[in-house]
Amino acid sequence: MNRPQFPKVSHPAVDFLVTFLRGRVQRARSGELDRGASAVEWVIISAVVVAIVGVVAAVINSALKGGADKVGKCIEGASADKTC
Template identity: 85%
Template sequence: MNGRNFSHPAVDFLVTFLKGRVQRARSGELDRGASAVEWVIISAVVVAIVGVVAAVINAALKGGADKVSDCIKGADAGSTC
């Protein structure tokens, strides 16, 4: 009974799991978390760059579409834009 008055499989699992986590934390095996944080930061920077590029392209396309629209509205048979 592991030195306790009661024994439940879920409690035993939880105790074993927590002991393993504490042992990993003390052993310095937490470098994987630092690597994951680096990947999150890199991903966030890439997403920000893509967003800026998309906004620039969107603005350029909107400007071109407005010019074409103005040209079509003011067009007559004898002139070109």
């Protein structure tokens, strides 16, 4: 395959950029980008776990708030001769 010939640039940053981009193109052509797909899978799995934890936290928070309200009302209406 004929590669286009680029003029030689003597600036190190440009040389690095050209080398970096050539490496990325070679990786893309070789099919080595499957790692990106597995990273996306991990992100999706993590998002599902975070959502489940959020739902569980909301349920626990609701239960605790309901219990706290019930105890608060019991304390407000407490007297020496009654129990909750």
